Amino acid sequence: MLGVAEIEQLPVAQARGGDAAAWDTLFHRYQLPLYVYVFELVRDEQTSLDLVQEAFINAARHLGSLRDDTKFGSWLFGIAHQKCIQRWRKQAREEMLREEVAGAPAELEAGPDDLLIREEQEAEFMNLLNQLPPPQRSVLLLHFVEEFSLEEIAGITGVSIGTVKSRLHYAKKTLRRIYENAA
Amino acid sequence: MKTPREILLARHRGAEPALDAVRKDAVKAIADNRGVAARVKTNPASSLWMVCRELFVPARGIWAGLAVCWALIFVLHFAGRETPAVVVNVSPQPTPEMLAALRPQQQLFVELLSGDTKQNDADQPRRSRPQPHSEIRGWSALA
Numbered sequence: 001m002l003g004v005a006e007i008e009q010l011p012v013a014q015a016r017g018g019d020a021a022a023w024d025t026l027f028h029r030y031q032l033p034l035y036v037y038v039f040e041l042v043r044d045e046q047t048s049l050d051l052v053q054e055a056f057i058n059a060a061r062h063l064g065s066l067r068d069d070t071k072f073g074s075w076l077f078g079i080a081h082q083k084c085i086q087r088w089r090k091q092a093r094e095e096m097l098r099e100e101v102a103g104a105p106a107e108l109e110a111g112p113d114d115l116l117i118r119e120e121q122e123a124e125f126m127n128l129l130n131q132l133p134p135p136q137r138s139v140l141l142l143h144f145v146e147e148f149s150l151e152e153i154a155g156i157t158g159v160s161i162g163t164v165k166s167r168l169h170y171a172k173k174t175l176r177r178i179y180e181n182a183a
Numbered sequence: 184m185k186t187p188r189e190i191l192l193a194r195h196r197g198a199e200p201a202l203d204a205v206r207k208d209a210v211k212a213i214a215d216n217r218g219v220a221a222r223v224k225t226n227p228a229s230s231l232w233m234v235c236r237e238l239f240v241p242a243r244g245i246w247a248g249l250a251v252c253w254a255l256i257f258v259l260h261f262a263g264r265e266t267p268a269v270v271v272n273v274s275p276q277p278t279p280e281m282l283a284a285l286r287p288q289q290q291l292f293v294e295l296l297s298g299d300t301k302q303n304d305a306d307q308p309r310r311s312r313p314q315p316h317s318e319i320r321g322w323s324a325l326a
Contacts, residue, residue, distance in 0.1 A: 018213075020210050020213060020214045020217075023209075023213055024206065024207075024210045027206040027209060027210065028206060031199075031202040031203075031205070031206050032195060032196070032198075032199060032202060033192070035195055035198055035202055036191045036192060036194075036195050039195060039198075040191070045198065045201075048198075049202070052202065052205055053205045053208065053209055056206065056209035057209055057212060057213075060209070060212075060213045116185065116186060117184065117185055117187065117190060118184060119185070125187065125190060126190070126194065141191070144187040144188050144191060145188055145191055145192070147188070
């Protein structure tokens, strides 16, 4: 399955050459999804804006380390993810990043668009999303917001694909309560 | 019915003006940095400074440690060595009176030296002339 970013032609090569307009295009493309991801993890507006800006500056500084231009999106989210981790460490909330011990399912049951939510269930969806442990919330947001592949999510979060599958499975299982409650 | 992506993006659309400002700041910072980098490239003094910074700043702890070690070595080296007292022997310039007083002594010294030489000749051991051996004499007589 192709991710949202993979079907676009992004001016990464021009950005490498120092083209400010190319950077503006790249940042404009990712600013809102990146903000959504960061905000849903740190739950603070100003902190989220600061982290997005830091991610942008770091991306410009370290673009040389990006080998595949088509992976710019997941690479940028990886930088933002690291910023969130650093922020969590500062706040001594590492204990929240606990690992699941249950085994991963072989395949995911549904794609990100298969979960359709009625308007009256949106608040409950957001409430449940916020109740998820940060590791599960993180992979679910990456799955929903940018439709990143399991490999990309593993790369962004720095865990194995098996762990990503496991987190995604349990996060979706939790969200399915919406339907169970509605039924 | 909406997808989770649509719900999430819609909930944060209100942050877009702030995000636009963040993006513009970031792009401006990138453009400024590139300008600074270009200026540094053209200025050799700045390039040298940058090279020094890149060499010393990342390992400044190590460099500081090395400097302290060398300072200790110098301190121990110079503290353990006795400094010799420098004696400056300045001979006074001879005055004409002194030269006049020394002249008879010099004369006497020369005389003593010449007398000493004669005495040395007298002291040399006398060497007896070699006498022909009796056998040699006899052989010569026979001849």
